[in-house]
Amino acid sequence: MSVLLDRLAPRIVEEDGAFRTRMLGIAAGMTNLIALGRGDPDFHTPAHIVEAAKAALDANQHHYTGPTGIPQLREAIAADLAARYGLDYAADEVVVTAGAQEGIMLTMLGLCSPGDEVLITSPRFTSYDTAVRLCGGTPVPVPTFEKDDFALDVAEIEKRITPATRMFVLVSPNNPTGAVTPPDAIRAIADLAIRHDLIVVADEIYGQLVYPPNEHLSIATLPGMRERTVTLNGFSKTYAMTGWRVGYLAAPADLVHMLTEPRHTLSINTSTISQHAALAALTGPQHPIEDMIAAYAERRAWLMPALTDAGFTYGHPGGAFYIYTNVSSTGLPAPGFCERLLRETGVMVFPGTMFGDESTDYIRISYLQPLPLIQEAMERIASFVSGARPAS
Numbered sequence: 001m002s003v004l005l006d007r008l009a010p011r012i013v014e015e016d017g018a019f020r021t022r023m024l025g026i027a028a029g030m031t032n033l034i035a036l037g038r039g040d041p042d043f044h045t046p047a048h049i050v051e052a053a054k055a056a057l058d059a060n061q062h063h064y065t066g067p068t069g070i071p072q073l074r075e076a077i078a079a080d081l082a083a084r085y086g087l088d089y090a091a092d093e094v095v096v097t098a099g100a101q102e103g104i105m106l107t108m109l110g111l112c113s114p115g116d117e118v119l120i121t122s123p124r125f126t127s128y129d130t131a132v133r134l135c136g137g138t139p140v141p142v143p144t145f146e147k148d149d150f151a152l153d154v155a156e157i158e159k160r161i162t163p164a165t166r167m168f169v170l171v172s173p174n175n176p177t178g179a180v181t182p183p184d185a186i187r188a189i190a191d192l193a194i195r196h197d198l199i200v201v202a203d204e205i206y207g208q209l210v211y212p213p214n215e216h217l218s219i220a221t222l223p224g225m226r227e228r229t230v231t232l233n234g235f236s237k238t239y240a241m242t243g244w245r246v247g248y249l250a251a252p253a254d255l256v257h258m259l260t261e262p263r264h265t266l267s268i269n270t271s272t273i274s275q276h277a278a279l280a281a282l283t284g285p286q287h288p289i290e291d292m293i294a295a296y297a298e299r300r301a302w303l304m305p306a307l308t309d310a311g312f313t314y315g316h317p318g319g320a321f322y323i324y325t326n327v328s329s330t331g332l333p334a335p336g337f338c339e340r341l342l343r344e345t346g347v348m349v350f351p352g353t354m355f356g357d358e359s360t361d362y363i364r365i366s367y368l369q370p371l372p373l374i375q376e377a378m379e380r381i382a383s384f385v386s387g388a389r390p391a392s
């Protein structure tokens with residue numbers, strides 16, 4: 001053991017990334033790969049956003065900005081949150097972060113103390129677990145179920161509340177299930193949060209990817225909730241900007257004031273060029289985004305019945321760009337299913353076990369390829385399972 005490893009801080013625990021690494025390794029050499037694994041849009045960033053970044057470079061925007069972001073972007077974010085979701089944040093209540101991911105870490109650094117229990121919608125985006133643990137807290141998954149289309153059941157939250165519970169992380173639409181928590185459930189969660197004096201972290205990174213008749217309700221708009229909510233969002237998913245690393249958190253000014261120095265310590269500021277790109281994303285034409293959302297809707301509408309025809313069940317996804325699909329009828333546990341599917345057919349999907357799911361029944365399919373490729377992937381999946389499924 002190296003001296004350095006011997007000194008490893010106890011907050012760093014080994015996380016099992018071996019499966020993801022193996023899958024990506026197998027995929028690396030493949031010429032027939034259809035990647036439906038990662039949550040990274042197949043679309044490129046719209047051209048006017050790229051042009052804004054080039055213009056920022058040409059205008060010598062090569063320097064640090066303030067740690068909370070350029071004022072124009074903070075203002076545009078506050079205006080967008082108001083127009084789109086009815087949220088009431090001033091520009092100085094917004095912190096621009098390096099992706100929503102840094103917003104997650106900053107929120108936990110600010111609000112999660114050792115010994116705190118943090119409830120989180122599950123299956124889940126497990127970076128929350130890591131961030132909570134790094135801060136000495138304990139993540140407490142709140143399960144959701146296929147029979148409910150993975151919608152949150154408020155009773156499941158309530159029965160996990162202990163004297164140590166401090167926070168509830170509400171991810172809606174959810175990754176990996178695509179579940180949209182309906183407005184009535186959001187209202188019940190708000191009521192619960194107030195009754196039990198919980199803080200809510202509302203991760204709304206998929207908030208624009210909601211398919212009618214599903215509706216997104218931002219919990220911080222409800223009475224008494226603004227003061228106890230941190231709203232997280234970002235540009236990666238909606239604007240196909242995963243590589244630019246721009247996200248943000250919005251919270252009352254007194255908290256933002258206290259988070260400014262830790263945010264400076266994490267990375268000083270979000271890339272200046274990316275901030276100018278993000279400003280163009282918000283203030284420029286929205287039709288490229290509408291076109292992307294329409295494409296996701298078309299793929300989803302095609303894929304759901306195709307999965308049913310292939311003998312799978314799934315939770316009906318109200319949003320995001322994922323379908324959380326039950327593969328138990330194949331007799332293969334999800335990690336084995338995914339590895340064999342990749343090796344034998346070149347289609348990459350991820351097992352639910354990568355999202356904290358304790359069962360091995362589910363895979364997450366990201367519909368982030370053009371429709372003809374998704375159709376080709378479904379043909380390969382159907383012929384793979386007809387070989388794998390036990391004869392009935």
Ligand SMILES: Cc1ncc(COP(=O)(O)O)c(C=O)c1O
Pocket residue numbers: 039098099100101102125171174175203205233234235236242246247
């Ligand atoms: C629920 C959720 N939150 C946050 C993130 C982080 O997004 P980014 O850091 O790219 O903004 C992701 C990425 O997949 C996510 O699914």
